[in-house]
Each structure stands twice: as structure tokens, then as C-alpha cells.
Amino acid sequence: MKTLKHILALVVLASVLLAACQPAAPAAPAAPAEQPSAAPAEKPTDIPAPTAAPTTDPNAVVPGGKIVIGTPQEPGVLNPLLQASSVEDWVSAMIIEGLVLVDPAGKYQPVLAKELPTATADGLTITWKLKEGVKFSDGSDFNCDDVKFTLDAVLSDASQASTSGYKDIETLTCVDPFTVEAKFTKVYAPYMRLFNFILPDNAGKLEDLDNWAFNRAPIGTGPWVLKEWKAGDQIILEKNASFREEGKPYLDSVIIKILPSRETGMQLLGTSEINVLWDLVESDFPALEKLADKNVGYAGAVTGENELLLLNFGVTDGSAPADATNAPHPILSDLKVREALQMATDKQAIVDALLSGNVKIGSTVLPAGDFACPQEPSVYDMEKAAALLDEAGWKMGSDNVREKDGVKMELKITSSSGNQLREQTEQVLQKMWEPLGVKLVIENVPSDTLFAGWSSGGLRKVGKFDILLYTTGPFGGDPDSHLFSNYHSLSIPSKDNEGSGSNYSRYSNPDVDAWLDEASATTDMAKRAELYCNVAGQINKDLPRIFLYERLLLSGYNKSLQNFQISPSFVDLSWETQNWWLKK
Amino acid sequence: MTEKSSPQSSSAPASSKNSAPSKLEQKPRSFGQLALRQFLQHRMAVVGLAILLVILILVIFAPLFTQYSPTDMVLRDRFQPPSASHWFGTDDLGRDMWTRVWYGGRISLSVGLLSMATAIAIGTLIGLISGFFGGWSDAILMRITEIFLSIPRLFVLIVLTTFLRKLDLPWARAGSFWPIALVIGVLAWMTVARLVRGDTMSLRQQEFVQAAVMIGASNRRILFRHILPNVTSSIIVAATLGLAGAIITESGLSYLGFGVQLPTPTWGNMLSNTQNQMTTAPWTAIFPGMMIFITVIAINFIGDGLRDALDPYRVERG
Numbered sequence: 001m002k003t004l005k006h007i008l009a010l011v012v013l014a015s016v017l018l019a020a021c022q023p024a025a026p027a028a029p030a031a032p033a034e035q036p037s038a039a040p041a042e043k044p045t046d047i048p049a050p051t052a053a054p055t056t057d058p059n060a061v062v063p064g065g066k067i068v069i070g071t072p073q074e075p076g077v078l079n080p081l082l083q084a085s086s087v088e089d090w091v092s093a094m095i096i097e098g099l100v101l102v103d104p105a106g107k108y109q110p111v112l113a114k115e116l117p118t119a120t121a122d123g124l125t126i127t128w129k130l131k132e133g134v135k136f137s138d139g140s141d142f143n144c145d146d147v148k149f150t151l152d153a154v155l156s157d158a159s160q161a162s163t164s165g166y167k168d169i170e171t172l173t174c175v176d177p178f179t180v181e182a183k184f185t186k187v188y189a190p191y192m193r194l195f196n197f198i199l200p201d202n203a204g205k206l207e208d209l210d211n212w213a214f215n216r217a218p219i220g221t222g223p224w225v226l227k228e229w230k231a232g233d234q235i236i237l238e239k240n241a242s243f244r245e246e247g248k249p250y251l252d253s254v255i256i257k258i259l260p261s262r263e264t265g266m267q268l269l270g271t272s273e274i275n276v277l278w279d280l281v282e283s284d285f286p287a288l289e290k291l292a293d294k295n296v297g298y299a300g301a302v303t304g305e306n307e308l309l310l311l312n313f314g315v316t317d318g319s320a321p322a323d324a325t326n327a328p329h330p331i332l333s334d335l336k337v338r339e340a341l342q343m344a345t346d347k348q349a350i351v352d353a354l355l356s357g358n359v360k361i362g363s364t365v366l367p368a369g370d371f372a373c374p375q376e377p378s379v380y381d382m383e384k385a386a387a388l389l390d391e392a393g394w395k396m397g398s399d400n401v402r403e404k405d406g407v408k409m410e411l412k413i414t415s416s417s418g419n420q421l422r423e424q425t426e427q428v429l430q431k432m433w434e435p436l437g438v439k440l441v442i443e444n445v446p447s448d449t450l451f452a453g454w455s456s457g458g459l460r461k462v463g464k465f466d467i468l469l470y471t472t473g474p475f476g477g478d479p480d481s482h483l484f485s486n487y488h489s490l491s492i493p494s495k496d497n498e499g500s501g502s503n504y505s506r507y508s509n510p511d512v513d514a515w516l517d518e519a520s521a522t523t524d525m526a527k528r529a530e531l532y533c534n535v536a537g538q539i540n541k542d543l544p545r546i547f548l549y550e551r552l553l554l555s556g557y558n559k560s561l562q563n564f565q566i567s568p569s570f571v572d573l574s575w576e577t578q579n580w581w582l583k584k
Numbered sequence: 585m586t587e588k589s590s591p592q593s594s595s596a597p598a599s600s601k602n603s604a605p606s607k608l609e610q611k612p613r614s615f616g617q618l619a620l621r622q623f624l625q626h627r628m629a630v631v632g633l634a635i636l637l638v639i640l641i642l643v644i645f646a647p648l649f650t651q652y653s654p655t656d657m658v659l660r661d662r663f664q665p666p667s668a669s670h671w672f673g674t675d676d677l678g679r680d681m682w683t684r685v686w687y688g689g690r691i692s693l694s695v696g697l698l699s700m701a702t703a704i705a706i707g708t709l710i711g712l713i714s715g716f717f718g719g720w721s722d723a724i725l726m727r728i729t730e731i732f733l734s735i736p737r738l739f740v741l742i743v744l745t746t747f748l749r750k751l752d753l754p755w756a757r758a759g760s761f762w763p764i765a766l767v768i769g770v771l772a773w774m775t776v777a778r779l780v781r782g783d784t785m786s787l788r789q790q791e792f793v794q795a796a797v798m799i800g801a802s803n804r805r806i807l808f809r810h811i812l813p814n815v816t817s818s819i820i821v822a823a824t825l826g827l828a829g830a831i832i833t834e835s836g837l838s839y840l841g842f843g844v845q846l847p848t849p850t851w852g853n854m855l856s857n858t859q860n861q862m863t864t865a866p867w868t869a870i871f872p873g874m875m876i877f878i879t880v881i882a883i884n885f886i887g888d889g890l891r892d893a894l895d896p897y898r899v900e901r902g
Contacts, residue, residue: 263862286663286864353677395901417842420857424677426845431657442846449746 014141021584027503066253066560067581069573070265070274074232074258078218080197081150081159081209090278090572091256093227094237095137096220098196099128099147104301106369108192111254112142114178116192123187123523129197130178135242136200137225144174149201158209164481165194189520189528191477192370196570219269221441223249223578232258249578266556270294275582278573280554283421285356288556296540297559301553301566302360302368305473307425309345309413309546311338311466314506318457318464322494324506330407332466336392338543342378343385344436345429351549354424362547365536368568370525373533375540385436394437402437410439414459415445415469422469425548454499461493463506471551476569477533480520487539488516505544512538560584622893629889632882639879643689652680654687655847663865673867676857685871688849692831692876695765695850699830700823702769704776709782709820712807716788726781733774738836741767745842761844764837768830776822783815817894824887828880835876851876 075088080096083089110116114129134142139530153159154166172182187195194312200219204212215224221244224237235256239249257274259265263276266284270291279290280298288298311332314324321327330335342574345359360367364375394402394409400407413429415422423444432442445459450468452458457464474482485491489508491501512535519531555573557564560583567575623629658678664672668672674679714725731840748763788811794808831851837843838852846853851872858869 254798266863286861290864349659353662374632420676423846423857427655427677428657430847431655444845446746446842 007009009063014115020070043209054192061250061562061581062118062584063247063250063581064252064443066251066255067582068255068257068273069276069278070259070268071259071278072259072262072265073279074492075235077215078214079212080199080228081153081156081161082215084160086570087278089570090574091235092197092218092220093222093571093574094224094254094577095218095222095226096197097201097222098131098198098215099194100192101196101493101575102369102567102569104113104565104575106302106304106372106479107166108448112198119191119523123189125182126182126184126194127175128180128182128192130180131244132178134221134244136219137223137240137242138202138219139201139242140200140202142221143177144180144296145201146198147175147180147195148172149176149203149524150195150197150199153199153203153206153209155487156206156209158206165191175531187521187523189523190480191523193477224254227253234258243296245578246294250581254577266291269296269556269558272558276557276564276573278554278555279419280556282355282359282552282554283357284554284556289356291457291556295559296556298554298556299564299566300554301568302359303473303475303551303553303568304368304477304479305471306362306364306365306545306547307360307469307471307549307551309340309341309429309548310470310504311544311546312463312467312468314463318459319422320461320462320499321498321506322492326506328580329466331411334392335543336388337394338390338546340388340436341433342543342546342576343381344431344438345378345431345546345548347378348380348381348549350425350434353428354421355549359552360548360550364475364547365483365545366479366532367473367479367550369474369479371474371509371529371532373529373536375536378540378546382436389436396437398436400434401439408439409437410441411466412441412443413467413469414450414465415444416450418443418447428468431507454493459476460504461499463493463504468504473551480528483535484520487512487535487544489513494561507542507544509538509542597692610656610668619893623889626885626892628885629799629892632885635882636886639689640693640848641883642686643693643758643888646683646686646690649686650680650683652683654679654684654849663861663868664865665865671873673865675868676861676865681867681871683855684849685851685875686878688851688854688872691761691844691848691850691880692834692852693879695761695768695834696827696830698762698765699767699769699772699833700827702766702828703772703826705773706770707773707776707822708780708812708815710773711777711815712811714783715781715784716775716803716807716811718785722781725777727743729774729777729783732771735771737771737833737861740771741833741837742842745837746771761834761848764834764843766832767835772826772830775826776819777891779818779822780815783818784811787814788809789791820894821887821891824883826892828883828887831880 006571013266025202071087071091073085073087075083075085075091077083078088080089080092080093083092083229097111100108100116103109108116114131116430117126117128128147130142130144130147136142151166151169151172154161155163159415168184168186168188170183170185172180175181182194184191196223198336199214203214203219216229219225222242222504223240224234225240227238228236230236235258237254237256239252243249258276259268262277262280262284263298265274266287268274269277272294284487288296312329313333314321314329315327316329317329324333351357351359351361361377363377364373366373389402389409392404397403397408413426415426417423423442424438426442426444430442434438450459452461454461460468472482472486474480485502487503487507487509487533488501489510490497490513491503492506492508493499493501515531515538517533519528519535522528553566553568553572555564555566562581562583563579564573565575566573587874656679658674661670661674661678662676664670664674664678666681670680670682675681675684696739710725710729714722714729744767745764748767793806793810796810801810834843834850835852835855838850838856843852854867854872855876858865861868
């Protein structure tokens with residue numbers, strides 16, 4: 001009787017403990033077997049075999065079939081004017097196309113435009129030539145009126161889309177139905193990125209944007225048409241019969257399946273219940289490799305972003321110095337110290353160990369795209385690093401931490417807590433710099449503390465850090481705004497500019513400022529590329545940031561799906577989906 | 585001291601001086617002896633105690649049981665499954681899990697003990713004052729207790745820990761477990777206070793307390809010499825149960841990233857690092873998780889046993 005009572009007590013206790021663990025630990029390892037019951041109620045049946053393929057060539061396209069894309073997030077709206085999350089971006093990119101989009105190599109490609117737009121010599125007039133004979137999925141024709149409508153829509157009050165560039169358009173004229181000419185009030189250098197979505201001019205009344213039926217039943221020129229949207233479950237896309245390319249898309253339908261978590265997605269990918277799993281990160285490589293024998297692979301695109309160490313040139317008391325020269329960081333303001341830290345960082349070892357060697361080490365702020373500017377990667381050399389620190393006056397102390405004028409070489413590294421890959425990186429760096437006599441202290445904070453805005457005293461904005469570890473870079477094509485907001489001295493957040501800008505290093509170099517100003521005042525692509533490359537080179541000399549590795553936009557997929565590519569832009573995995581087909 | 589002033593001491597007078605063991609008859613024993621006997625009869629409690637002792641030895645003398653350091657990483661040996669050279673396998677940076685589990689236990693158990701000490705110090709004081717003096721002091725203190733009980737604990741924990749860290753005190757730097765232990769303690773005293781208050785109120789009516797009042801003993805003397813020793817049993821029980829709770833709270837906080845900073849291992853932050861590798865390297869989750877589970881269960885059984893053993897009425901009947 002007594003033992004029975006004890007056993008009972010134990011069971012009750014155990015369950016209470018498990019329950020107690022739950023809220024604190026959402027994915028508590030204590031409950032690994034527990035899969036939310038929301039898992040596929042109706043399992044997507046596997047790809048039906050296409051009716052008798054007569055072709056003998058195994059590489060010949062076999063049309064037909066359907067695929068399932070798993071996503072741990074569900075879109076809310078599918079209207080580029082209202083979209084606010086990346087899942088909404090790529091799902092709507094399957095339906096709605098733009099004039100010019102970024103291809104998997106990071107270069108601009110004409111999609112609905114016949115060719116890339118051209119600028120006049122003064123850079124104030126841009127001309128787009130449109131493809132002819134294109135129809136929206138509702139049967140209406142695509143022409144200049146739709147471009148005009150899209151411009152009005154972007155600039156309308158209810159629109160949430162970025163108006164950058166669009167608001168500088170003085171007049172937009174339809175020279176003929178398939179030639180669009182825009183006159184700008186001032187030079188808008190990254191004009192290629194304009195009109196990356198086109199809405200049909202019958203989409204709805206602009207003042208009534210929030211209530212458009214279009215928002216959950218979008219109409220575009222893309223290869224897919226939305227057939228059904230079961231909230232919380234799946235979105236069914238069917239082929240657009242009037243798609244502009246003959247015989248395409250090859251597949252009959254694409255199902256976007258909403259999953260409870262990425263981990264579930266990994267399992268479904270292994271059992272071939274889904275063909276594609278959207279949005280993986282580099283730390284998923286080990287799990288992906290385990291699925292290699294199930295024909296699972298990944299597609300990635302270099303986004304132009306780097307995982308990087310951001311070094312603070314100014315004081316770290318939170319006073320947000322606008323000028324680091326008057327209030328220099330006691331350790332990091334010395335260029336020799338920064339060079340030594342980069343030399344003591346074995347980037348390749350980090351990539352090999354933590355990312356299975358699947359990404360490239362970081363070496364430049366512009367790794368990809370039309371403006372790519374490759375630079376010589378830094379050399380890993382501990383001895384030289386030590387010599388540099390000696391030279392700079394940092395002498396090794398008895399506790400194996402360097403010292404200069406009574407200041408210990410102790411640096412804090414900060415990232416948002418809970419990111420496993422970053423926590424790993426930090427610990428590896430700590431070990432790497434230890435023999436150099438640099439004591440790296442990890443002090444991670446919740447992401448809202450770190451990334452908070454100026455008025456809430458975000459650590460990054462007010463400069464209350466030594467070294468930050470995070471990712472940034474020119475994402476999705478043109479580096480104009482990224483370089484300006486991260487490296488121009490006008491972008492140092494301070495009281496004077498009410499904390500705008502992302503130059504958290506408090507980095508200031510007159511040459512860089514001049515090059516950036518010049519580049520944003522011209523539409524000459526070659527000239528801009530040259531100027532940006534100057535900037536990239538100077539950044540590597542001044543080292544406000546140490547680039548660790550290039551980030552990828554990743555998705556896992558079953559390799560039976562052909563032509564699956566990622567565009568390093570909002571388009572993501574929806575690049576030329578009309579060319580997808582299933583190989584048996 | 586405890587035994588002498590206990591209300592039962594009258595039923596077992598002076599026999600505690602049993603330096604000469606007389607086996608002639610099963611004569612009355614001291615409270616301590618009876619309690620020990622009672623505890624040893626509680627089989628689960630004994631098992632719990634044995635397990636906890638083993639864990640404590642492994643944790644305190646961790647360096648003797650391993651050849652590795654808890655922070656040394658061998659990057660090419662990441663995610664090694666348990667083997668002869670790594671009994672618990674290796675973690676995501678190629679560190680020995682066996683070593684990290686025991687070093688992590690140091691922090692986790694320290695947090696548990698320290699926070700419980702804090703909770704008991706505060707809780708006992710408030711409970712004693714509230715129960716003994718009654719009246720408006722009781723009313724005020726108990727309302728405060730109720731306010732603390734009604735605050736969502738995790739939320740306050742997070743705010744307080746962040747605040748303490750912002751002050752940048754030398755003892756509350758990153759990697760230190762002091763702030764988190766204190767904060768957990770400051771938010772865990774309410775149960776103790778209520779228990780002690782209840783016991784004190786009933787003890788106040790007992791003859792030996794009345795007698796002390798009659799002969800003019802000061803309040804302080806009555807509280808600390810007569811009443812406190814008699815509420816220790818409740819305190820001990822509450823402490824063991826609270827200790828388990830504190831370890832779990834620390835795990836939760838570490839999991840959320842508010843706990844002890846890396847690379848210092850704790851059972852909690854070791855667990856928090858395993859979300860992505862549950863399927864590929866389950867041992868990285870199983871071992872720290874198991875340690876929390878086993879420790880908490882063991883402590884709970886000990887608390888259970890202590891409650892039975894220290895129950896005055898039960899002792900009398902036994």
C-alpha cells in the first residue's frame with residue numbers, strides 16, 4: 001500500500017515537474033516525443049506519378065505533379081502594399097511579379113521588363129520597356145497603366161510599403177503602352193530596385209486598401225494562382241493557365257503547408273512529406289547532413305550580409321558620443337589593437353567547426369551581387385597579432401591578460417541571448433583570444449534590450465558595448481542605403497540626429513563620407529561600383545567591423561525537385577518557380 | 585537546544601544523555617533519535633539522501649573525477665556520442681559533457697542553497713514577527729506577503745536580474761550566480777513566512793511560552809529561544825521543497841537567457857543550448873535534464889521524509 005502511494009507520488013511529482021518546466025522552456029527537452037497535435041491532419045499525399053512519361057532522356061522535363069513547401073510561419077496578407085514579414089514576401093512573389101528582380105547570383109534581372117531600365121546622362125529620367133502580351137491571371141492585360149497604378153498605390157496613405165525612391169518620382173508617363181518613363185526630382189541611385197512588384201490596375205480603390213479582397217486573394221502575372229487558403233493549415237496554389245511562358249509552369253500545383261515548428265519541418269523533410277522547408281539557418285547544417293541519405297539537400301544564396309564583430313570606437317558609458325575622437329574607447333580605438341584582434345580570429349576554423357565548412361569566411365562588406373567587391377581575406381597569425389599588441393604598448397600581465405597604463409585588456413562581447421550559433425561563436429572567440437592576452441567576457445542580453453531604439457536606450461544605439469556580434473549587410477541588391485547608414489559619419493546615432501543611423505562603431509572617415517556622397521548622386525552603375533569598392537577597401541583598413549562569415553539565405557529541399565534556387569532578396573525561394581519540375 | 589525546549593521534551597526528559605547504552609528495554613528515546621529512526625524507515629527518503637550525497641560528492645570534487653576542463657573545447661570532436669573517453673558524450677563545441685554536468689551542478693546547487701537561505705532568512709523573520717505580535721503588524725506583513733504571492737514571479741525575476749546586472753556591481757558581473765540566487769530567494773520566502781506564522785500563532789498559546797512570558801522573558805528571548813526552535817521542522821521541510829523549486833527556476837531563467845552567462849555551465853543553460861540538436865545529439869539534452877530531474881526528486885523525497893520524521897505528534901506515537 002505504502003509503496004504504491006510512493007510510486008503514485010513519484011508519478012504525480014514527475015508530471016508536475018514536467019508541467020512546471022513547460023512555460024519557461026517552450027521546446028523543453030523534457031518533452032521530446034510530444035508533437036503538437038496540430039500536425040498535418042490530412043497528410044499531403046505524395047507526388048502523384050505523372051501519367052506515363054514517354055521521354056527516354058532522364059534529364060528531360062517531366063511536367064505535372066505537385067509539391068509541398070513547409071513553412072513554420074503563416075502569411076497574414078498577400079499584398080505587397082501591406083506585407084510585413086518575409087513569409088508574406090516570398091509567398092506573394094509566387095503570384096505577383098515585378099519589373100526587375102534579383103536573381104540567385106544577386107544580380108538584377110528583368111522579369112516583366114524587357115530589359116534592365118536605362119537612365120539618362122543626368123540620372124533624372126529612367127525608362128523601362130515592358131514585355132508585351134503578358135496577362136494577369138484574371139485575364140486583363142499588363143501594360144504601363146498597371147505600373148502607374150502601382151506607383152499611386154505605393155504612395156497612397158494606407159500603403160505600408162517603403163516609399164524610398166518612389167516619392168522622388170515627379171512624373172510617370174506612359175510613352176506608349178509598353179514604355180514607362182519616370183522623371184525624378186533628384187537622383188535616386190538604386191533605381192533598379194523600384195517596381196519589384198506590379199499590381200493590376202483593377203485591384204481596388206486605393207482609399208479602401210485595408211478591405212481589398214485582393215489582400216487574401218492576390219492577382220498577378222506570376223506562374224501561380226491562389227486557389228484556396230485554409231487559415232492555419234495550408235495555401236493551395238494552382239498553375240496560371242495564362243502564364244506568359246508557353247507550357248509553364250511545369251508543376252500543376254504548389255501547396256504551402258503551415259507547420260508548427262522548424263523541427264517538425266525537418267522531420268517531414270526526412271519522410272518526404274514535404275518537398276521544401278523554407279527558412280533554415282546555418283546552425284541547421286548538422287541536422288541537414290543527417291538527412292543527406294534521404295536525398296535532402298539545401299539551396300542557399302549569399303545574401304550580402306556578414307556575421308560580424310562590430311567594434312566600438314567610442315566610450316561605452318552610454319553617452320552616445322557623436323565623435324569618437326574626443327571620447328575614444330580605451331582599448332578598441334587603437335587601430336593596431338583592432339588589427340591584432342582580426343589576426344587572432346581564425347575565421348576558417350569557426351566556419352569549419354560550427355558551420356561544417358558550408359559558408360565562405362567574411363572578407364568584404366560587399367560579397368555578392370552587381371556591386372560585389374571581393375577583398376583579400378584576413379590572415380590568421382597569432383604571432384603577428386601578439387607583436388602588434390606589444391607594439392601598441394599592451395604588455396602581458398601576470399594573470400595572462402594584457403595591460404596598458406593600468407587598463408586591463410578585458411572586452412565584453414554582446415549578442416542577443418538564446419541564439420545558439422552566436423553563443424557558440426562567442427565561446428570559440430573567447431578561447432581563440434585567450435592566448436593573445438585578451439580577456440573576452442560574454443554578456444548577452446535579450447534582443448529587445450540590444451536592438452531597442454534610441455528613445456528606449458537600446459545598447460547598440462547609445463554605444464553601451466565593446467563588441468557586438470550580429471548580422472548585417474546590404475540585403476537584396478543595392479548597397480546604397482546600407483553603406484550610408486552603417487559607415488557614413490552622418491549616420492552615427494547621437495542626440496543631434498535623435499539616434500538615427502546604424503553607424504554603431506562611431507566610425508568616421510572623411511574619404512568614406514565623400515565616396516558615399518558621390519555614389520548616391522549618380523546613376524552610373526560602373527562609377528558607383530568603383531566608389532563602393534573604395535569604401536569596402538577602406539573599411540577593411542580601418543576595421544570598424546570584423547567580418548566573420550558570409551550569411552546565406554537557406555532552404556532545405558528534396559533533390560527530386562529541379563531548378564530550385566534562392567534569390568538573395570525578398571523573393572527568396574520563389575525565383576523562377578515556373579521552371580520547377582519533379583524528377584523521378 | 586532544539587530538543588530541550590520542544591514541547592515534547594517533558595515526555596522524554598533527560599534520557600537523551602544516553603552515553604551508556606542500556607539495551608535492557610526500549611525506553612523513551614530523544615527526539616533526535618526518534619526522528620532519525622523515523623527518517624530511516626522512510627525508504628524513499630533514504631534513497632533520495634543517498635542519491636543526493638553521491639551527486640554532492642561528484643559536484644564538489646568534480647576535478648577528481650575528470651581529466652577534462654569544463655571550458656576546453658576540441659572543435660573536431662563536436663557531438664560525440666557517449667563513449668569510453670567521453671562518458672556523457674561531447675557538446676556542441678566538443679567539450680566533455682560528463683565534466684560540464686558536474687561543474688554545472690556547482691552553480692545549480694549553489695543557486696538552490698543560496699536562494700533558499702535567503703528565502704528562509706526573510707520568511708522566518710516575517711513569519712515570527714507576524715505570528716507572535718499579531719494585530720496590525722500581522723495585518724501589514726501578511727498583506728505584503730499576499731502581494732508578493734500574487735506577482736507573476738518569472739516576470740519580476742527577469743526585471744530584477746536585468747536591473748541588478750545594469751547596476752554593474754562587482755559581485756554581480758556576468759558569469760556570477762549571486763544576483764540570480766538572491767533574486768530567486770527574495771521572491772520565494774512567502775511560503776516559509778506563512779508556515780512559520782501559523783506555527784508561531786499556535787505555539788504562542790502553549791504553556792511553556794506562557795510560562796516564559798510570566799517570568800518576564802523579553803520578546804526577543806521568547807521568539808528566538810522558545811519559539812524558533814519549535815518551528816525548525818516546518819522550515820526544514822519548506823526549505824527542501826523550495827530548493828528543488830529554485831533549481832528549476834534557475835534552469836528556466838538560464839533557458840531564457842537571463843541566468844548565468846556563458847561559458848559557465850549550469851544545468852539550465854546546458855539544456856537551453858540543445859533545442860536544435862534534440863534529434864541529432866540527444867545526449868546533450870538528456871544528461872543535464874536527467875540531473876535536474878534526479879536532484880529535484882531526491883530532494884523532494886528527503887523533504888518528505890523529514891516532514892514525517894520531524895512531526896512531533898508522529899514521534900510521540902512512534
